[in-house]
Amino acid sequence: MGETTIRDIARLCGVGVSTVSRAINNHPDINPTTRRKIMEVIAETGFVPNNSAINLKKSDARSIALLIKGITNQFFNRMIQVMEDRAQKLGYTTILRHVEAREDEVQVALQLVKEKRLRGLVFLGGNFTHDEVMLRQLKVPFVFSTVGMPQGEQTWYANVAVDDRLESEKLIDYLIGQGHRRIAIITDAVSVPSVGQLRYQGYSDALRRHGLTADPKLVREVVPNGNEHYTIENGYEEARKLLASDEPFTAVFCIADIFAIGACRAILDAGLRIPEDISVTGYDGIAIGNFYAPRITTIVQPAEEMAEETIRLLFDMIGKKGKPETILMPAELAVRESSGPAKSNASQQAAGDVASPLLHG
Amino acid sequence: MGETTIRDIARLCGVGVSTVSRAINNHPDINPTTRRKIMEVIAETGFVPNNSAINLKKSDARSIALLIKGITNQFFNRMIQVMEDRAQKLGYTTILRHVEAREDEVQVALQLVKEKRLRGLVFLGGNFTHDEVMLRQLKVPFVFSTVGMPQGEQTWYANVAVDDRLESEKLIDYLIGQGHRRIAIITDAVSVPSVGQLRYQGYSDALRRHGLTADPKLVREVVPNGNEHYTIENGYEEARKLLASDEPFTAVFCIADIFAIGACRAILDAGLRIPEDISVTGYDGIAIGNFYAPRITTIVQPAEEMAEETIRLLFDMIGKKGKPETILMPAELAVRESSGPAKSNASQQAAGDVASPLLHG
DNA sequence: TTGTAGGCGTTATCAG
């Protein structure tokens, strides 16, 4: 026997299928008694309508989807809440879809739009190098949010993000202001368009502006292990290598808080102090960064505001009122406990000596 | 114009729909030339088959679903990887579905089974108090994994979990062995069936066994803020209240690592040292616990093994070879930096004095 | 090797 269908219910109640359908969907023109009776049978039977059939039939779903890349990115949680709330107020249903690292989000989007008859969608996170041909095939409005984009570059699609490059510069400016000159960076691939690249550029720009230059020996790219780049372990590992290289530095800029936490642990494991020996800074403003010991100095992205702008932009486009815009939101430098003034050269040398035995042991 | 369909492609290629279908699904009996031509047109057009229609049609999908409750639970990531891998090796497709805190996972399961013609499913996390009537309506095999269940209680459905009660006892035994007598607990609702309850019972049992008694003033239940209980913030808040109460204690058992991290921060903020003044322990064994400063002493659940057992059990049931079993896996007590010997009563008092000004200030 | 037709479960239209 296959699953129970709406016809079984109809037969059981001695009514037509359309009547059952009306009962299920709260249609107005149906006898309350009939309705009650049908609902009773449905409850008894445990009948559940087949979603595929519903989707297939429906032409207008009044729903949007949120495609989330990077399940572990705690930063998105708050944004999702806000977006769902706003969409609901506009009478829309929100479909959440987590996209695995190996999946292509545009491909997923294409499928989902067909399957669920979406009115629009939001890409949360992920790379921003997309196959334009595929993207063009998306016939509904969409917004890239929190994805980042090359500074100044104009795109034909909507984009809400923090100016990664600028904010990184802000952070490096602060470190330089604290007397740091040898500043390391732990980042994601700098050679492919990504937030990693943008944040690296900001770092590099800021150094140059101050007459300094990015020392390749202080630039560490995490090696993708498995399919998730942004892990504590990766941050730990790169910081460890940095320390083991004996290259002197007084601060390390991690392009994600999650890296910063790993880096902190590596530094502590090497017997060094934060921030007295080495300052550590992150980027993102995730919750845990403010609970770590020491609390992580970072760039806090305005999650709620970004979520609101994203939804506003999307619905402007859905309502034909708006065109794709690029919106750059301001972020905030939160100076906390993991950073401070650079130590003098002399003591820096001493710290290196202390660390060495541990590192090579 | 509606979306392109398989018929449009057929017309464009001057062939029948079944030929297109065959091309798409890699059927053997089709002329390679025809096939290539069709694929070309599909690529040009950007045609994507409608999933709803496919699901509706299919009677056998050879797929299972993983229903994940608690998006933030990093502990699940590794388990999911393993499960997907094993299922794939068995020729099955895995569908991942994140269940929001407010959603009922059984309801979601019921829908999904119909929609996707699932062969079986796994519930990852969530409460274990389920509507048995609804659960019975699930006509495919399913396994609750990492959900926990009352000790010794036999269920009619399959279950893979760590013996939460026993493992908690183990942890408390260790603390008592370290000389701790006043041990606080930060837990989730103890009055509803949940891992929070089980772990609380283990705590309480262990104390009793040692002739101690659980002091209600040292039992803190997190207050659900929003819909996610397991947050760092909640751990922080309860620890803060505990400290503010001036009730003396030398250790705190947090029933989740995520609480432990919050608790650590609260203790450090109060000017106390870990573990010299207060020992902190967690439960779960999530990655970040081992990178926190101090590293968190905890119960490490065997993620991989649990995942394997879950899949084995599920497929035994799918293949009619097996019946629902309850499998309790052993977990490991990882003693790390956040716990140590209890301090003597005298110095404990002193610490209280130090902390007071900060707490009441 | 290819095309035609029927049906998957639901909703909407249109008569009764």
Add this chain to the structure above:
DNA sequence: CTGATAACGCCTACAA
């Protein structure tokens, strides 16, 4: 108010 019936887009016998 209620009940047939035709789509929705795809797959799969079955026929050619």
